[in-house]
Amino acid sequence: EPPLLADSELSWRQGYLFLQRTFSLHTAHLRKDMENFFQLVKNIVPALTEKKHKGQDGRIGIVGGCQEYTGAPYFAAMSALKAGADLSYVFCAREAAPVIKSYSPELIVHPVLDSPNAVQEVKKWLPRLHALVVGPGLGRDDLLLKNVKGILEASKARDIPIVIDADGLWLIAQEPALIQGYQKAILTPNHMEFSRLWEAVVSSPVDSSDDHASVLRLSQALGNVTVVQKGEHDLISDGQQVVRCSQEGSSRRCGGQGDLLSGSLGLMAHWALLAGLEKTNGTSPLLVAAWGACSLTRQCNHQAFQKYGRSTTTTDMIAEIGAAFSKLFET
Numbered sequence: 001e002p003p004l005l006a007d008s009e010l011s012w013r014q015g016y017l018f019l020q021r022t023f024s025l026h027t028a029h030l031r032k033d034m035e036n037f038f039q040l041v042k043n044i045v046p047a048l049t050e051k052k053h054k055g056q057d058g059r060i061g062i063v064g065g066c067q068e069y070t071g072a073p074y075f076a077a078m079s080a081l082k083a084g085a086d087l088s089y090v091f092c093a094r095e096a097a098p099v100i101k102s103y104s105p106e107l108i109v110h111p112v113l114d115s116p117n118a119v120q121e122v123k124k125w126l127p128r129l130h131a132l133v134v135g136p137g138l139g140r141d142d143l144l145l146k147n148v149k150g151i152l153e154a155s156k157a158r159d160i161p162i163v164i165d166a167d168g169l170w171l172i173a174q175e176p177a178l179i180q181g182y183q184k185a186i187l188t189p190n191h192m193e194f195s196r197l198w199e200a201v202v203s204s205p206v207d208s209s210d211d212h213a214s215v216l217r218l219s220q221a222l223g224n225v226t227v228v229q230k231g232e233h234d235l236i237s238d239g240q241q242v243v244r245c246s247q248e249g250s251s252r253r254c255g256g257q258g259d260l261l262s263g264s265l266g267l268m269a270h271w272a273l274l275a276g277l278e279k280t281n282g283t284s285p286l287l288v289a290a291w292g293a294c295s296l297t298r299q300c301n302h303q304a305f306q307k308y309g310r311s312t313t314t315t316d317m318i319a320e321i322g323a324a325f326s327k328l329f330e331t
């Protein structure tokens with residue numbers, strides 16, 4: 001028998017199974033009717049009202065930014081803001097901070113990632129953060145990665161939703177136990193990153209003829225963390241089902257599109273978990289969030305390409321977030 005909703009001890013997973021059964025949703029049905037997912041994303045988007053204070057609609061932290069890469073954390077942090085977050089924080093290496101600040105006055109930048117007490121410095125902010133995006137422009141320096149491990153452990157202890165992208169995925173491929181089984185994790189691998197993760201956690205070779213099965217298997221091997229396999233179509237799995245996002249984008253593949261995705265996903269993950277299973281009709285909130293962020297990224301790509309064609313860059317795509325969001329999700 002399914003557990004009763006009245007039970008105050010109801011765990012997240014029990015609730016998921018209960019509502020999933022109650023609403024009788026299953027993969028085939030969802031796949032056939034993408035309109036459902038548009039509606040589910042609309043359901044989790046918080047209403048714009050005059051009654052809220054600054055911060056209520058999202059305070060998102062990006063962990064990344066080093067000497068080599070300053071664009072990626074900027075793109076991720078700006079994308080969270082432009083999608084509707086109230087505050088966006090970047091935790092980066094000292095040298096990257098003035099550069100990132102100079103791109104934008106909107107971002108709050110903490111030059112702490114390479115300091116000896118990096119974990120403590122970030123820990124101070126965790127109680128204020130609704131979600132963390134780990135990896136854009138992080139690089140692969142051992143000291144930074146060691147600090148990021150500590151930040152991941154501290155964030156898990158606080159049950160904070162964590163999106164892992166780019167070099168964050170490099171770290172997870174070295175040490176999958178860092179994220180294994182954490183139910184509020186979402187991984188966003190591109191083609192290369194997916195292969196690395198696969199090799200780290202699945203013993204058999206990847207079956208390139210069946211992407212659905214592969215993403216499902218990777219999610220399961222990581223203890224049902226949500227996995228977004230980016231590509232011509234985005235495939236998203238929570239280890240139980242696979243959903244596909246095929247929103248029309250363009251043929252332009254400039255660097256930074258993945259950063260737009262991970263930044264906006266950090267925000268949507270927070271919104272979806274806050275809205276809960278009733279608003280998502282029993283579908284995993286993180287699946288809804290991922291589908292929303294993938295659609296948004298692809299729609300931005302589509303709109304920017306209509307204007308700029310071959311010269312489209314991620315900055316052009318970020319400028320489209322407002323219009324793309326309205327077109328897709330505003331009623």
Ligand SMILES: NC(=O)C1=CN([C@@H]2O[C@H](COP(=O)(O)OP(=O)(O)OC[C@H]3O[C@@H](n4cnc5c(N)ncnc54)[C@H](OP(=O)(O)O)[C@@H]3O)[C@@H](O)[C@H]2O)[C@@H](O)CC1
Pocket residue numbers: 068069070071072073135136137138139166167190191192193255256258259
């Ligand atoms: N402006 C900035 O600051 C930006 C900074 N960024 C930051 O850079 C850091 C490293 O991230 P990353 O993605 O470049 O690293 P990695 O995983 O080694 O992949 C590199 C290689 O994988 C391959 N490859 C990729 N796709 C493939 C496919 N579909 N099919 C086949 N192969 C494929 C391809 O190999 P190639 O074609 O060169 O042989 C590619 O060169 C990270 O911190 C990130 O955030 C970026 O966010 C961009 C904007």
Ligand SMILES: Nc1ncnc2c1ncn2[C@@H]1O[C@H](COP(=O)(O)OP(=O)(O)OP(=O)(O)O)[C@@H](O)[C@H]1O
Pocket residue numbers: 166189190191230231232233234249250253254255256257258259260261294297298
């Ligand atoms: N062939 C494709 N056709 C359409 N959209 C694509 C294609 N490949 C990727 N995308 C979209 O671009 C976005 C970023 O995916 P991509 O694979 O470029 O990430 P990435 O390599 O991590 O990017 P970044 O340069 O930011 O690191 C995703 O939303 C994905 O849906």
Ligand SMILES: [Mg+2]
Pocket residue numbers: 165166190258259
């Ligand atoms: Mg990337």
